[in-house]
């Protein structure tokens with residue numbers, strides 16, 4: 001049988017086996033292999049490698065889409081030097097993603113504008129790019145979804161769906177005052193995920209103010225207990241990036257050299273490093 005007969009068969013088989021990249025590349029790859037005198041195993045390995053690369057790329061695109069992350073908040077647009085040294089060390093460790101395998105939580109505290117949301121979004125985006133399933137949601141939006149599901153008697157289905165994520169990033173816990181019923185569903189979610197999947201939380205409120213979130217002392221203690229048991233706590237005791245950025249732009253005519261600004265901000269951050277969140 002000559003090559004002309006084989007090719008259509010080959011394309012049909014590759015289609016049936018759902019190997020679209022191999023199918024797309026096979027003609028050129030065959031010619032190249034002939035020209036370069038590649039061995040059979042080398043030829044096959046190269047071709048399958050391309051299929052795997054493209055699949056991985058598609059998987060990452062899907063993961064990023066389902067993560068609902070604001071993609072502009074990445075490490076490439078984040079000034080890490082601004083953070084306290086301890087937080088830089090913690091983030092360096094978190095970036096390998098092994099905390100997800102240990103089902104550990106990450107809690108970021110600090111003033112509004114200190115970079116909590118940006119930092120945790122950047123971390124989650126990097127983890128999604130490494131193939132992890134993550135979901136970003138504002139805490140108040142998630143609470144509304146949970147509550148609607150409870151009313152529709154579909155709460156356990158929603159919890160099961162959320163359970164498929166390696167990480168849930170709940171942004172701004174305690175920012176919007178919630179009713180007792182709303183907080184109960186949030187507590188149910190936290191209890192459900194305890195030691196089953198990581199939760200990443202940002203909050204402007206220190207633990208001592210969480211009574212106002214969970215409404216009573218018992219539930220507050222139980223929620224904190226579950227979140228903190230296996231967790232990394234990031235304390236971003238920093239001035240607002242927005243405020244500082246706004247004042248540095250308005251002072252730009254005073255020509256503050258960027259390197260000096262970084263040192264100044266870093267020194268300030270270092271000085272504030274010991275001021276702990278309660």
Ligand code: ADP
Nearest residue numbers: 077078079082112113114115116117118241242
């Ligand atoms: P928070 O969640 O603590 O209130 P955000 O993460 O929303 O703060 O940050 C406020 C704004 O400042 C955002 O636009 C964010 O991108 C920016 N920002 C904060 N910290 C940094 C940083 N270290 N580098 C670059 N941009 C930052």
Ligand code: MG
Nearest residue numbers: 116117172202
């Ligand atoms: Mg925020």
